[in-house]
Amino acid sequence: MPTLAYSIRNSLYLNITNRCSNACSFCIKLNRYTGDENDLFLDTEPSFDEIMAAIAPFSDFEEVVFCGYGESLIRLEIVKQVAEAVKQKYCTRVRINTDGQANLVHGRNIIPELAGSVDCFSVSLNAPDAETYMRLCHSPFGAAGFRGVCDFIRLAAAEIPEVIASVVRVPSLDVDACKALALSLGASFRLRPYYQG
Numbered sequence: 001m002p003t004l005a006y007s008i009r010n011s012l013y014l015n016i017t018n019r020c021s022n023a024c025s026f027c028i029k030l031n032r033y034t035g036d037e038n039d040l041f042l043d044t045e046p047s048f049d050e051i052m053a054a055i056a057p058f059s060d061f062e063e064v065v066f067c068g069y070g071e072s073l074i075r076l077e078i079v080k081q082v083a084e085a086v087k088q089k090y091c092t093r094v095r096i097n098t099d100g101q102a103n104l105v106h107g108r109n110i111i112p113e114l115a116g117s118v119d120c121f122s123v124s125l126n127a128p129d130a131e132t133y134m135r136l137c138h139s140p141f142g143a144a145g146f147r148g149v150c151d152f153i154r155l156a157a158a159e160i161p162e163v164i165a166s167v168v169r170v171p172s173l174d175v176d177a178c179k180a181l182a183l184s185l186g187a188s189f190r191l192r193p194y195y196q197g
């Protein structure tokens with residue numbers, strides 16, 4: 001039975017889609033390395049009611065995180081509904097882990113639609129330039145994909161209380177250049193471990 005919600009320390013993670021707007025070379029989903037006891041491979045995408053029912057057994061969490069094996073913001077309307085509902089019902093912080101491609105996917109700036117119900121975006125920057133980004137993330141938007149993630153971080157930093165730009169420490173990545181870019185866009189910076197599939 002696939003897992004829709006699971007807790008790690010004080011955070012409750014939601015797995016609402018396996019679709020993604022990138023195809024990163026280091027993706028644990030694509031490499032089928034999970035290192036995780038949860039089965040995050042979904043047969044079908046859960047409805048609003050199914051997501052809220054999956055949250056219900058948990059009580060001791062301080063944060064809800066849209067994460068899982070996919071890009072949650074592809075399901076923007078569901079994310080908006082669930083984020084607002086958990087804010088109301090649980091008075092908890094809401095974070096979205098994202099590839100930062102949502103404005104390209106939806107053809108508009110969607111960040112204002114989430115301001116007020118989302119406290120934090122953790123955005124996968126993953127590269128200091130378009131060429132490296134394309135090599136690592138295989139964006140279906142081509143060079144616009146890297147511009148898109150940079151624009152997303154900059155726009156989010158203006159509207160969302162906390163924005164973190166993260167990179168996976170793949171071999172030979174210029175981490176210092178990634179950090180400098182993240183800070184110049186108004187985000188804080190986080191380095192994530194690399195798991196070779």
Ligand code: SF4
Nearest residue numbers: 020022023024027099
């Ligand atoms: S954005 Fe995340 S889920 Fe999507 S392919 Fe990249 S690592 Fe995998």
